[in-house]
Amino acid sequence: MNPETSLQEAIEQTKRAIEQLRERVVTAIMQRNRLQEEVTKRERDLAMRKEKLVQASKLQDPSVANELREEIATLEKELQTLKDSLAKAEVEAETLKAQRPAEEARLNLVLRDLQARLAMGYTTVVENRQPGSGVGETEEMFQRASDKIEGLQSEAAARQEVTGASPHTPSPTQSAEQLLSDLERRLGLSPTETPATQSVEPAEPSSSPLTAASPEAEPAVSEPPVAFEAPTSPEEPSVSIPVPEELAQSTPSVTGITPEEMEALLSHQPGQTESTSPSTVDEQAVQPSTSPWDYTTSTTASSETLEVVSFPVEEEQMEPPQATIEGQDIEVSQPIAMEETATVEAPAAPTSVEPPSETIAPEGVEQPKEEVAFYPVTQPTPKPVSYDPSYRVRVAAIGTGGIFRGAHLPCYPLIPQAKLVALCDPDQDALQQAYRRLQNLTAEQIERARERHDDDAIERLMRDLDEVRLFSDISEVIHEIQPDLVDICTQPVLHVPLAIKALEAGIHVMCEKPLCRSWLESERLISTIQRTGRFYQHNENWLFDPDYYTASKLIHAGAIGEPLLMFLATAHGGPEGNPKFWNPEFGGGGSLLDNGIHAIGAAWFLSGLKKRPTMVKAVEPFGMTIRMPLRIIDGHYQTVTVDDDAHILIRFEDADTGAWTNAHVEGSWSHRDSPDTVVIGTTGRLYFTSQEGRRYVVITDAYDREVRRIEATGPTWQFWPSSFYGEILNMVQCVRTGRPPLCDAQFGADCSAIVGAAYLSEKNGRRAVHLDEFREFARSIAQRYPNDPQAADDALVETLLSAVRKSEYNT
Incomplete structure (x- = not known):
């Protein structure tokens, strides 16, 4: 293994160690919040039964009263057990949160040093190599990685304010710089000797036709970390990254660090640095839910930043009878009634819909803002992007109940500009019904395409159906699919939480009416839209x-x-x-x-x-x-x-x-x-x-x-x-x-x-x-x-x- 490969492996191991460290904290917090929700639910059930007991006593119904007393006694025992478990979970979560900053600061310090060594150690080689050697690509990869780390730290600083952190807690960037200065002093390096490549310039944003940057800096969205099994105790030993032998032998003169010093640095334990300033990277990062029914959000209505601990897709199967689908979203005054069993008839003409022709400004040239005739759009307008007429928006459906199957789903086979890539619902019956309905709708459109000899449409429809995946949790959709757009068709209680979950992951959202269960939720949603720069459409089909x-x-x-x-x-x-x-x-x-x-x-x-x-x-x-x-x-x-x-x-x-x-x-x-x-x-x-x-x-x-x-x-x-x-x-x-x-x-x-x-x-x-x-x-x-x-x-x-x-x- 050559030195460059050894350094790359050490960097990847350090990154994985940071992810696992955060995972331990997040898992503990998720467990605590799940128990807190269970406690709250049991308390409500208990209060409701006590109220019923009072009513039964007034009505002089002894049989009902005795039954209620037994239920109350059982609930009180369960509640006490849950409260005991909650107390233990709170202690464990707080302990891990307290230990995490120092350990993460140490690992971030190691990561930065390894990246600096790799960049400095091969400067001479880069100068002597011919174009196309691939070193520029390696440097760009590390730049993107460093940029992502800095973006996470910036996002964490904002979330730390929401959680009520002490104003004396230094920001992640300040902590890292202080730790780096301490390292320089211990190694006898002057500031002028610090490798210039330690401060990595941000990589250019992607020019994907979907990635429309906001007027302000685009928020960095972390990729979902690798799942792992949480430790059973907070005293789990810290991660130690071994130094490859080739690395120790081949690059000792790059920064003046001997192999022994490098080994000591990598095996350094929390509390041994001269500076103990924590690096407050978000311990509440969004992680896949362990259960589709376990969700907890912690938000501050007056803040523009939300702290999302865990979130599932608790989409309800909105499956009213055939007569009430009309009442749910297609009222009697509507001229088009799309019931569960109805299909959308396509005309004889080809269904391929091309967008209106328009002049596309060259890349880098600011386009004029679009004038809206009646209603001033309040959400941020992204910077102009290169419009690719052939690009198909990848859509994930969240919630596959009656309104989705009866009204939304029949439309997707008719829209070539969209590609339905995922169906998501914790109700497996609703999920399977939606998939079977999609199969039938696709078969109908394929038959019509055959009648008009449209081979391209046939190939598209067959490929799209083949590539649709089924999920039970929105976290899985975000982690494995990363769609461009989600179509939320759940009960209103989940509209805003699921929308925020998707927006935080950099995904555009369209959501069924009403916008929210409580108007207060709308303020949190709008704040998230403005901060993330993603689009949100309130689906008012009228x-x-x-x-x-x-x-x-x-x-x-x-x-x-x-x-x-x-x-x-x-x-x-x-x-x-x-x-x-x-x-x-x-x-x-x-x-x-x-x-x-x-x-x-x-x-x-x-x-x-x-x-x-x-x-x-x-x-x-x-x-x-x-x-x-x-x-x-x-x-x-x-x-x-x-x-x-x-x-x-x-x-x-x-x-x-x-x-x-x-x-x-x-x-x-x-x-x-x-x-x-x-x-x-x-x-x-x-x-x-x-x-x-x-x-x-x-x-x-x-x-x-x-x-x-x-x-x-x-x-x-x-x-x-x-x-x-x-x-x-x-x-x-x-x-x-x-x-x-x-x-x-x-x-x-x-x-x-x-x-x-x-x-x-x-x-x-x-x-x-x-x-x-x-x-x-x-x-x-x-x-x-x-x-x-x-x-x-x-x-x-x-x-x-x-x-x-x-x-x-x-x-």
Whole structure:
């Protein structure tokens, strides 16, 4: 083995030792957080049973009371056992955290010295070698490695602030420099003798058509470390890297270190350096979850940095019956109903969709910012990238329940610009159903491609199906696939946590509505988007629906004058076959957040996205209410604890002109009470109608005479089978071209704020509430839980839902 190879192996061993050191700490913290979550869950169960015991005592039901007492006794024993285990886990985690900085500083010092020796030891050889010898590639490799280490240290410094570290703790860079100075003094080296290559210039960023750099420095994303088995005790011996014999013999004169000194340096134990400043690299780095059901996040709502300890994919199988898929995401007012068993019919023409032609600026030349007609995009715009028309965005689906299988999945075989590379769901039944559905959809498209003799499409479809992989945890997807984009179709409780997980890994995100369970989560999400520079699309498919898209074109062309008032009703009988929709722990609310959220986004779209939502009011006679307190849910009668009917008024205002539009929105699981969808302007009105299987947008004048009837065919310049197809293709094209989506996280957050303001209006006697008033109300609740964002989210949800559970207006 030559000296260069020996040095490279020593460097790799040192890197692995650093990774394993972090793994030990992370594993201990994950175990502690898992136990903490179990303790919290048992405490809630215990409190719930005690409450039921009080009710049973009042009802004088001794059999139920005795049964509850037995359950309470069992839970108390289990809780005490868990608390004892938690105490031990906390001690172990804190011990490992305390030992890690010194040991990691020592290993970082060794790593830097080895890299410097390799660079300095072969300077003369590099000068004498001919071009193409490969040394430049070796140096570039080490530069990238050093750059990644420095990026990790920088990210760790920010996360350390979130965790509340002492301000006297030196930063990782300062610690490393101080340790290096100590080494120089001990070895008798002056600063001028320090190898210049110790400070490695960052490598050039990748020019991949997917990697669109943010205006600021692109965050360094660490590759997932190699999994390992955690030690059983914190006193595990430190890693010692042996010095290769060839290295000791061949390079003693490079830095003046003898083989004996090198061996002593590599075997140096914590506490022996003259400087004990810790190198605070993130001990809370994201690692694959040991169980798809074990997730814990530790975040600070007011900070722009999140500390993610462990995260699984607890995607719920959103599998309502066939009749409720329509109610879940494809309401009765939608012209296109894509049920579980439906397939998207492709036209006879080839389905290959080419993006609109555009002029691509040469690399390095700044492109002008894209003008957005109505709505100012709030997320950061990456630097221009070279657009490769042949590049296919690699998409991983997270959550494979009803809405994914019935609406999203049929679109992917029809979009050549996208390649579905992974399906992920902890529910193996849902996962297998999705894969079988993909097989059937692919077979149908292959048959159509054969009919039109499209050999390229046949080859693409067969290859794509062959390469799809199945996972049960998003961490596995990130680690093994590293997709360009994730399509999140889970219950709302997991929307923001999973999105943050992907964004932190450098992956773009599109996520089903609603954006979040608790509005407070949206602040953490937007902070992460701004920090990572990745794209996020709030999947409001109604913005791509043929009805509303055609109506928007007519309204903004002045067909009804200035829009003043609109009614939008999204109503059906309720998703009574799926209990998760009625559980606030999963959804955060009821019919308005699940169903009415579509109408809220569409109302804003029709009003003009330049306008902003300002005021919200729960309106008479129903407001935010529970119309049917008892329902047959999942086969038996249950008490309804979320709104099953909502009637609200929203005011959208233009800050520049002072113009406003009022929108009455109904989001109901108790069938429709309000007028059907209509937009009223200063010179006429607009509504939708069906005739002989076709959808039309009708314009009437001031005398209610029909003056125009426009077929709602959606975008007319390309194949467009459904609104879900539109939103998916839109996000794929945004990733390919480096342009942020129109319907971004701020749009979704404001729609969720409208829902929150509606609850607050009901709580305040149906008084109108400004959105800023709601935001301040939500933040005031968060201030009560400064170190527990999850508790703040739960408190906000419960406080708002109390308005519909105890309202004097409830019928």
